[in-house]
Amino acid sequence: MTHRAYAEIKQRILTLGFRPGQFLNESTICQLLDIGRTPVHEALHMLKLEGLVEIIPRKGIMIRPDSLNDVIALLEARMIIEPSCMGLAAERAQAHHLAQLDDLLRQSRLAIESGDFPHFMSLDTQFHDELVNAAGNSMLADVMRLLHQRASRIWHLKVWSVDDLKLTRQEHEAIFEAVKRGDREAAISTAQIHLTSLKRRILRGAS
Structure with a gap:
């Protein structure tokens, strides 16, 4: 399930389903993908390592823009x-x-x-x-x-x-x-x- 969450979130980032600079939270992503919180949480940390998202305490997830x-x-x-x-x-x-x-x-x-x-x-x-x-x-x-x-x-x-x-x-x-x-x-x-x-x-x- 983590792989599915990772693949779907990444696809939305790369095709601008999630826009650069957009703020999201895990609950919203879970609802959009109909996937539980743990796989989404793990997927987001994988995407952070790839430089596609930033996880900002008390603010949520930001889709990292390309400078x-x-x-x-x-x-x-x-x-x-x-x-x-x-x-x-x-x-x-x-x-x-x-x-x-x-x-x-x-x-x-x-x-x-x-x-x-x-x-x-x-x-x-x-x-x-x-x-x-x-x-x-x-x-x-x-x-x-x-x-x-x-x-x-x-x-x-x-x-x-x-x-x-x-x-x-x-x-x-x-x-x-x-x-x-x-x-x-x-x-x-x-x-x-x-x-x-x-x-x-x-x-x-x-x-």
């Missing part, structure tokens, strides 16, 4: 780790990984055309998860998934234009083509280009 420094730190961490992961994916991707990546790119194009931005965000996460799977390193996968979970809240906070989504898809396409060719250096380079572009667009919106 600009947090966003920059997240992007720096991705820039250090993610290109190497894409390089491994280029070396190790199997046919089923490539088929799944190709299908996700196809679906993302349709999501843009239909204006379904939430679905595009979900596909973005799935695309990166599949690239991590293709890299074939479970330790790296754990780190990358944590970074992408934190990044998903930034996706939801920022208002993205259709042009932003189209550019993101084009950058994903370039990564995919490099991985498909088995070109390690190109996979690393295209991942770096994607992350640099993402950082520029996020910081432009924050200025």
